[in-house]
Every structure is written in C-alpha cells, then in structure tokens.
Amino acid sequence: MAFQYDRYIRGGKLPHIWCPGCTYGIVFKSLLRVVDTLAISKDDIALVSGIGCASRLPGYVDFNTLHTTHGRALGFATGIKMARPDKHVMVVSGDGDATAIGGNHFIHACRRNIDITVLVFNNYIYGMTGGQYSPTTPSGHMASTMPYGNVDPSFNIPELAKGAGASFVARGTAYHAAGLDKLLIEAIRHKGLSVVEIINACPTTHGRRNKFKSPTDMLLWMKDTFMPVAAFEKLPPEKTAGKFPIGVLYRKEGLPEYCETYYGLVERLKRQREGRV
Amino acid sequence: MGKIKLLQGNEACAEGALYAGCTFFGGYPITPSTEVAEYMAKRLPQIGGAFLQMEDEIAAMAAVIGGALAGKKALTATSGPGFSLKQENIGFAALTEIPCVIVNVMRGGPSTGVPTGPGQSDIMQCRWGTHGDHPVICLTPAYVQEIFSETVRAFNLAEKYRTPVIIAFDEIVGHMRERIEIPDPGVLPVQDRTKPTCPPSEYLPYDESKGDVPPMANFFEGYRYHVTGLNHGSDGFPVNASPRIHTDELRLLRKVESNRADIVRFEEYLLEDAEVAVFAYGISGRSAKTAVEAARKAGIKAGLFRPLTIWPFPEAQVAALSARVKGIVVPELSLGQIILEVDRCAKGRCRIEGIYRVDGDPINPAQILAKVKEAN
Amino acid sequence: MSGRYEIRFSGSGGQGLILAGVIFAEAATIYDKKNAVQSQSYGPEARGGASKSEVIISESVIDFPKATEIDLMLALTQEACFKYYKDIKPTGTLLVDEDFVKEVPKGAFKVVRLPVIRTASEEIGKAFVANIVALGAITAITKQVSIESVEKAVLSRVPKGTEDLNKKALMAGYDLARGREN
Numbered sequence: 001m002a003f004q005y006d007r008y009i010r011g012g013k014l015p016h017i018w019c020p021g022c023t024y025g026i027v028f029k030s031l032l033r034v035v036d037t038l039a040i041s042k043d044d045i046a047l048v049s050g051i052g053c054a055s056r057l058p059g060y061v062d063f064n065t066l067h068t069t070h071g072r073a074l075g076f077a078t079g080i081k082m083a084r085p086d087k088h089v090m091v092v093s094g095d096g097d098a099t100a101i102g103g104n105h106f107i108h109a110c111r112r113n114i115d116i117t118v119l120v121f122n123n124y125i126y127g128m129t130g131g132q133y134s135p136t137t138p139s140g141h142m143a144s145t146m147p148y149g150n151v152d153p154s155f156n157i158p159e160l161a162k163g164a165g166a167s168f169v170a171r172g173t174a175y176h177a178a179g180l181d182k183l184l185i186e187a188i189r190h191k192g193l194s195v196v197e198i199i200n201a202c203p204t205t206h207g208r209r210n211k212f213k214s215p216t217d218m219l220l221w222m223k224d225t226f227m228p229v230a231a232f233e234k235l236p237p238e239k240t241a242g243k244f245p246i247g248v249l250y251r252k253e254g255l256p257e258y259c260e261t262y263y264g265l266v267e268r269l270k271r272q273r274e275g276r277v
Numbered sequence: 278m279g280k281i282k283l284l285q286g287n288e289a290c291a292e293g294a295l296y297a298g299c300t301f302f303g304g305y306p307i308t309p310s311t312e313v314a315e316y317m318a319k320r321l322p323q324i325g326g327a328f329l330q331m332e333d334e335i336a337a338m339a340a341v342i343g344g345a346l347a348g349k350k351a352l353t354a355t356s357g358p359g360f361s362l363k364q365e366n367i368g369f370a371a372l373t374e375i376p377c378v379i380v381n382v383m384r385g386g387p388s389t390g391v392p393t394g395p396g397q398s399d400i401m402q403c404r405w406g407t408h409g410d411h412p413v414i415c416l417t418p419a420y421v422q423e424i425f426s427e428t429v430r431a432f433n434l435a436e437k438y439r440t441p442v443i444i445a446f447d448e449i450v451g452h453m454r455e456r457i458e459i460p461d462p463g464v465l466p467v468q469d470r471t472k473p474t475c476p477p478s479e480y481l482p483y484d485e486s487k488g489d490v491p492p493m494a495n496f497f498e499g500y501r502y503h504v505t506g507l508n509h510g511s512d513g514f515p516v517n518a519s520p521r522i523h524t525d526e527l528r529l530l531r532k533v534e535s536n537r538a539d540i541v542r543f544e545e546y547l548l549e550d551a552e553v554a555v556f557a558y559g560i561s562g563r564s565a566k567t568a569v570e571a572a573r574k575a576g577i578k579a580g581l582f583r584p585l586t587i588w589p590f591p592e593a594q595v596a597a598l599s600a601r602v603k604g605i606v607v608p609e610l611s612l613g614q615i616i617l618e619v620d621r622c623a624k625g626r627c628r629i630e631g632i633y634r635v636d637g638d639p640i641n642p643a644q645i646l647a648k649v650k651e652a653n
Numbered sequence: 654m655s656g657r658y659e660i661r662f663s664g665s666g667g668q669g670l671i672l673a674g675v676i677f678a679e680a681a682t683i684y685d686k687k688n689a690v691q692s693q694s695y696g697p698e699a700r701g702g703a704s705k706s707e708v709i710i711s712e713s714v715i716d717f718p719k720a721t722e723i724d725l726m727l728a729l730t731q732e733a734c735f736k737y738y739k740d741i742k743p744t745g746t747l748l749v750d751e752d753f754v755k756e757v758p759k760g761a762f763k764v765v766r767l768p769v770i771r772t773a774s775e776e777i778g779k780a781f782v783a784n785i786v787a788l789g790a791i792t793a794i795t796k797q798v799s800i801e802s803v804e805k806a807v808l809s810r811v812p813k814g815t816e817d818l819n820k821k822a823l824m825a826g827y828d829l830a831r832g833r834e835n
Contacts, residue, residue, distance in 0.1 A: 010503075013514065042501060043497060043498075043499055043501060044497060046347070046496050046497070048343075058503065059503055059505065059514060059515065062501055063501055064496040064497060064501050064502070065501075065502075065503045065504065066343075066346065066496075066503075066504045066505075067503070067504065067505035067506065067507070068339065068342075068366075068369060068506060069339070069365050069366055069369050069506055072335060072336065072339040072366065074336075074339075075331065075335065075336035075337075075338075075339025075340050075343070075366075076339045076340065076342060076343035076346075077343060078329065078331070078336070078339075078340050078343065079301070079303060079329070079339065079340030079341060079342065079343025079344040079345075079346075079347070079351070080343040080344070080346065080347045080496065081343075082301070082327040082329055082340070082344065083301060083327060083343065083344040083347035083348060083349045084347045084348070084496070084497055087347075087496075087497050104332050104333060104336070105332060105336050105339075108331075108332035108336070262322075262327070262328075265322055266322050266325050269322055269323050270325075273323075281682075281683055282683075283675065283678055283679045283682050283683060283689075283691070308695065309695065393695040448695075449692065449718060449719070450718075452692060452693070452695060453690055453691060453692040453718050454675060454678055454690070454691040454692070455682075455688075455689070455690055455691075455715075456682035456683070456688065456689065560718075563716040563717055563718060564716070564717050566716040566717075567716045567717040638719075639717075639719060641717070641719075641721065642717050
C-alpha cells in the first residue's frame with residue numbers, strides 16, 4: 001500500500017509555496033516517511049525553521065512547528081531542547097539561512113553537540129528573494145547579485161559541520177531519495193548534533209541563469225556529480241574533480257551530548273545537597 | 278518574615294525571577310548586566326532549571342523564546358549593544374505572543390558608549406526598538422527591593438498578557454547593593470499562563486473570540502500548532518494581505534492599552550499640593566526624591582511623579598498632573614527622550630523643563646533643585 | 654540628608670576594598686538594622702590602578718546613592734588619595750596608610766595617618782588582610798556601626814579557616830584607631 005502522507009500533513013495547508021520543478025517536495029516526503037518508520041509520536045517532535053523556501057516546510061506538517069527569524073532557528077531549537085531534552089528537536093534550514101546569517105549559530109550548535117537534527121537544504125542560491133548568491137553558490141555561477149559570475153568562495157557544509165564539532169555529518173541529494181530516507185533515519189537516531197546536507201535544485205532562480213535547460217537537467221546533474229562515499233573514496237585523485245560523496249561522511253559515537261552533560265551536572269548538585277556524593 | 282540580604286540590583290533581579298518561577302535563562306556576557314547571568318548560572322542548576330550562555334545576544338533571545346514556548350518562564354539580561362541585537366527576536370515574541378522577560382541594564386550610548394556608567398537613553402528603544410507596531414510593557418524600578426518585586430511583576434504580566442516584558446534600569450541601581458527582604462513564597466502573587474481546556478482538535482492559538490489574550494498551549498502537550506513570525510490567522514498559519522492582519526495587530530495593542538489600570542504603576546510623592554512636579558524614573562527618580570525634599574525645606578511646593586511602568590506611558594496621570602502644576606521638570610540620563618512623552622501628554626498646559634546628562638554620572642539632587650526653583 | 658554618613662574606601666584594585674565596603678554595608682543593614690547603600694568601581698579599574706568602593710549609611714531611606722560629601726575617606730595608595738579626595742567635606746576625615754601615602758592633599762578636613770598595611774603584614778603576618786585592618790580602623794573612627802556587627806559580617810564573608818586571622822586583623826585595626834576618632 002502506498003504511504004499515507006495525509007497522516008502527517010496538516011489539512012488544508014497544501015498546495016505548498018514551492019515552484020514547479022523545485023525538489024523540496026521530495027525531501028519533505030522523505031522526512032514524513034522517516035518519522036513514520038521511526039514511529040515517533042507527532043506530539044514529541046518540534047520542527048523549527050528560520051527564513052527561506054525550506055523554512056516554510058514546518059507549516060505543512062502536523063508536529064509542534066516553529067517558523068522563526070532568518071538564521072536563528074538553531075537558537076530557538078537550542079532553547080526548546082534545553083527546556084525539554086526528552087523530545088525530538090529538528091531544524092530545517094537553507095544554505096543561506098544556515099551558513100550565512102545563521103553561520104554563527106550553526107557552528108556553535110555543532111560545537112555543543114546538542115541532540116538536534118539539522119537538515120540543510122542546499123540549493124546553492126537565495127531562492128525566496130529571487131536568486132542572490134549564497135555561501136554555497138559555485139564559483140563563476142550567475143546570480144542576481146553576481147551578474148558577471150560568482151567571485152565569492154564557497155563553503156563545504158559537511159566539512160564546516162565536522163570542523164565545528166558535529167558528531168554526525170551526512171550528505172544526500174533529492175535525486176537519491178531512497179538513500180536519503182536511510183540517512184535521515186540514522187541522523188535522527190544519532191545522539192548528538194547531526195547535520196545532513198541535502199542537495200536540492202532551484203530551477204527558477206538558479207537553474208535558469210546557469211544553463212540548466214530544465215529541472216530534469218538539474219536532477220541529472222545530481223546523478224552525475226554525487227556518488228556513494230565508498231565509491232568516491234576508491235576514485236584515483238585525478239578523477240575526483242567535480243565529484244562529491246554522499247552518505248554518512250563522519251560519525252563519532254559516545255561524545256558528550258550537551259543536555260546530558262548539563263542535566264548530569266544538575267543531578268550531581270542534587271546528590272551533593274542530599275549528601276549522597 | 279522573609280530572608281534579609283544585602284544584594285546588588287542585578288542580583289535582586291535574578292532573585293525576583295526565581296521567585297516568579299523562572300527556570301530558564303539564556304544570555305550573553307555584557308556590562309553592566311552580567312551579574313544577572315552569573316547569579317542565574319549558579320542558582321538554576323541547583324533547582325533543575327536551564328542556564329544557557331549562547332554564542333551571541335541574538336541566539337540568547339532566540340533560546341529564551343524557545344524555552345518559553347516549551348513551557349518555561351524564561352529570562353534574558355543585557356545592556357545597550359546587546360539590547361540592539363535582540364530587537365528582531367523581541368518583535369518575534371510580541372507577534373507570536375510568547376511570554377518572556379528581557380532585562381536591559383542601561384549604560385551610556387550609542388555604540389559601545391560608557392559600559393560602566395549609567396544611562397537612560399534606551400528608553401525609546403524599549404518602546405520602538407523592534408520594527409513594526411507592537412505592544413510593549415516596560416518597567417523601571419529604582420531601588421534594589423523594587424527591582425526584586427518588579428521582576429516578579431514582569432513575569433506575571435508576561436504570562437498574563439502573553440507578551441515580552443522589558444525591565445529597564447540603569448548601571449547604578451543594577452550594581453549598587455542595598456538591603457532587601459526576599460519574601461517567603463506565596464507572599465507576592467505569582468501568575469502562570471492560561472492554558473487551553475478545549476480538545477486539541479479545536480485549539481486555535483490566536484483565537485480572538487476567546488478574548489484579547491487567547492489561551493496558550495506549550496509545545497509537546499498534545500496541542501500541535503504552528504508558530505510563525507508571519508502575520509497569521511486564528512489557527513497560527515500565515516495570511517497575506519488580509520483584513521485580519523489589521524484587526525489582529527489592533528488586538529495585540531489592545532492587550533496592553535485596555536489593561537492600563539492593571540499594568541501602569543507609579544509612585545506619587547508630595548504631589549497633593551505641589552506647584553512644581555518632577556517626572557523621573559530609575560536613578561534620576563532617586564535623585565529627584567532628594568531634590569523634592571530639599572525644595573520642600575526651602576518652602577517650595579514640589580512633588581515627584583516616579584513611574585514604575587514607563588510603557589505603556591502613564592498618559593492620563595501626566596495629563597492630569599500638567600493641569601494642576603505650574604511646571605514639570607524632567608531629569609533624564611539622555612539628551613531628551615522621555616520628556617517628549619511628558620510634553621505630548623501635557624499638551625501645553627504647563628511648562629516642561631528638561632535636565633539632560635550623558636557623561637556617565639547621575640544627575641545630582643542639586644541640579645534638579647535648581648531647575649525646580651526656576652520652574653516655580 | 655541629616656543622619657547621612659558617607660564613606661569612601663580607596664586604594665588599588667586587588668586590595669579587597671570592594672569586599673571591605675560590602676562587609677561594612679552588611680554590618681550596617683543586616684546586623685545594625687540601619688539603611689546602607691554600597692557601590693564601587695567597575696571594569697578595568699577594579700582589577701588594578703586606583704579603585705574605590707563607597708558606603709552610605711543613614712537612619713532614613715537613602716535615595717541619592719552616590720557619595721558627594723564624604724565624611725570619611727580611606728586611601729591606601731598615593732594615586733587613589735589624589736584621585737578621589739576632592740569630595741571630602743570640610744568637617745570630614747582623610748584616613749591614609751602612613752607608609753604608602755607620603756603626600757597628603759591640602760584641605761580643611763582632618764588627616765589621620767595609620768600603619769594599616771604594615772600592621773597587616775607584620776603584626777598579623779598576612780598583607781592581604783590589610784582591608785580588614787582598615788575596616789577595624791574605620792569602625793573605630795566613624796562609630797557608625799558596632800564592632801560586634803562588623804565582626805559578624807566579616808565572619809560571614811571570609812573563607813573558612815581564616816576566621817581567626819580576620820578577627821585578629823579587625824581588632825588590630827580597631828585598636829590602632831581608637832583615640833584617633835573625629
């Protein structure tokens with residue numbers, strides 16, 4: 001039987017705001033399937049976002065949902081998680097939201113290793129405002145604020161997350177949707193901060209300006225560009241140019257999780273007070 | 278009989294928050310408010326509460342709103358530059374109607390200004406700091422004991438009206454130590470947010486038919502709903518270019534405006550027969566009290582109006598005062614901000630004289646006395 | 654402002670003068686049930702250079718909390734002495750450390766010279782209790798707070814294990830200044 005998405009989608013809130021050809025719907029459906037597979041109660045999830053196209057996703061799903069200010073989703077999510085460490089807190093963000101205006105919060109959430117799952121929808125552009133270049137726009141690409149081609153170097157989001165201390169880092173794409181389900185399951189199960197970069201396509205503001213003839217072209221580009229990490233690592237160095245790995249890129253189990261450490265301290269103080277040191 | 282202590286204003290603020298049931302603090306170090314964070318960092322882990330020092334002021338404000346939405350009474354404390362950084366998220370809390378308390382221990386400004394000196398030049402920012410129309414409640418205690426009790430009141434107002442409440446005092450009262458009596462639990466009233474009683478399927482988080490302050494569900498309690506900084510309908514979902522936006526923003530203002538009798542608090546001192554009044558709050562209010570006493574000794578009928586609620590502004594009270602005195606003297610540690618409000622309410626019925634100072638020292642009673650003599 | 658008594662503790666950051674001010678204010682408020690306000694230097698100057706702490710004591714409520722007409726000022730360093738003496742009122746007292754403040758500013762106020770730091774380092778054997786020696790001297794000179802209350806306040810504030818040392822320091826200062834009152 002086909003998956004019943006209706007059980008997770010709020011009645012009357014569709015159609016969504018995403019453009020024809022946008023790949024966010026693929027990720028959206030993957031997230032719903034994964035929550036179902038993990039059998040997490042809808043009451044026990046807070047889904048938090050900032051500003052941008054990806055940040056509209058929480059409005060459509062029947063969880064506790066919070067659509068905040070640009071770049072600040074992780075600040076709000078950190079507050080929620082510290083208040084209720086027993087609950088699942090997830091963040092959906094875009095490349096600009098997470099790594100430009102929200103870059104500071106992103107690296108510090110990684111450093112704390114707080115148990116939040118962060119999905120970064122990387123479509124290489126500021127879509128909602130009409131196609132300005134972001135910290136992940138490839139060199140030379142056209143954007144409304146780079147009319148002569150992008151001169152601004154870009155971030156590698158998984159490397160940024162790993163360097164900042166995240167204990168689970170993965171990359172998937174909207175094209176490799178079945179693999180994405182598996183990555184999201186692992187990310188949500190992981191105790192600590194997990195980052196999943198999800199490569200997406202914005203045909204309207206990125207593809208059109210950059211010689212992608214159709215949305216399909218952009219998906220085919222994903223198919224050709226991204227390969228499973230195991231295969232990627234077997235490539236001779238001269239063949240890795242223009243290729244990127246997908247899958248779990250970094251994982252470290254057993255690192256202290258922020259809420260556990262903090263509430264461990266609370267417990268220790270309590271024991272001291274009661275003379276049970 | 279409660280506990281007697283000698284505490285700094287900032288410490289009394291933290292004690293007031295704890296008394297009110299605050300179990301969540303999110304902050305960032307900044308002079309002269311840091312002692313609030315330090316006190317909470319020590320006390321919150323002892324009582325199982327959450328203390329977070331965030332990566333910046335913006336994240337601190339965000340965390341506080343997140344904590345409050347997850348059911349906690351949440352506090353942040355900051356000063357000038359940090360208060361500027363928090364503004365966008367304060368507006369978010371106002372529009373999404375999430376109760377929280379923001380302390381601004383005012384220092385000199387703009388920019389880095391005078392971090393270790395008192396200021397009162399953020400007072401208009403307290404009212405208009407975030408963009409857009411929005412309700413504001415701002416309290417201005419001047420004594421350490423008052424900082425304690427007004428902090429308790431700030432939490433009560435935040436919970437009662439589902440709105441951020443700002444407490445604005447200055448470096449001098451934040452840092453000085455005075456005797457304070459911390460009352461036993463139950464002596465001061467403590468208010469909690471009204472929660473919905475309807476089944477979750479019927480819950481509308483912004484249902485205007487439930488009154489100007491609709492019941493608030495916390496996250497994770499079965500009432501799954503959407504919170505957005507976009508203008509929204511009764512159900513919390515975004516609306517675009519709808520007449521609802523206009524009526525809903527009016528409701529937000531009405532939460533405060535139609536409850537002035539409950540929110541506006543002030544001290545009137547020797548005003549019954551006064552011919553000259555001083556309007557002053559915070560440290561300037563303390564100086565003014567000494568000046569008014571000295572004026573009385575000199576045979577001048579002077580009195581003091583000291584607001585404990587500066588926003589909403591005590592409009593009716595100042596209007597009535599202006600009708601029965603010859604002049605109102607307004608000392609403030611700014612170059613003339615709150616005097617604009619006094620002037621607006623006095624509508625030319627009496628003389629309005631300002632005393633301004635922004636060099637990092639308070640206005641002395643002697644300066645105020647001289648102006649009172651002039652205005653008499 | 655009758656009944657108002659203003660004290661300024663000054664010296665260099667790290668000499669414990671802020672703590673001395675806090676203890677004196679606690680003695681006045683918590684133990685002697687008077688009104689008091691304590692304030693101090695903030696920022697870099699509290700960690701070195703000239704620094705000050707002020708206590709105002711009164712029978713009635715204290716509204717204006719800054720010291721402007723000082724009844725007694727303590728100066729433990731030459732720099733602090735010249736930086737802060739100007740608010741001493743003509744009938745006030747300037748109490749200086751006789752070894753570290755050689756030059757005393759001219760004024761109508763009375764000057765009392767005491768070997769505060771020497772007493773701490775030689776008689777008590779610990780230079781860091783100079784603030785407590787000074788507190789004893791100030792208690793004797795000002796007569797604003799009872800020595801019993803100051804002793805209680807000292808004992809509630811100092812680290813465990815140093816109670817006797819601090820008690821001795823307090824009394825040494827008190828004895829040093831008795832007879833040198835206003």
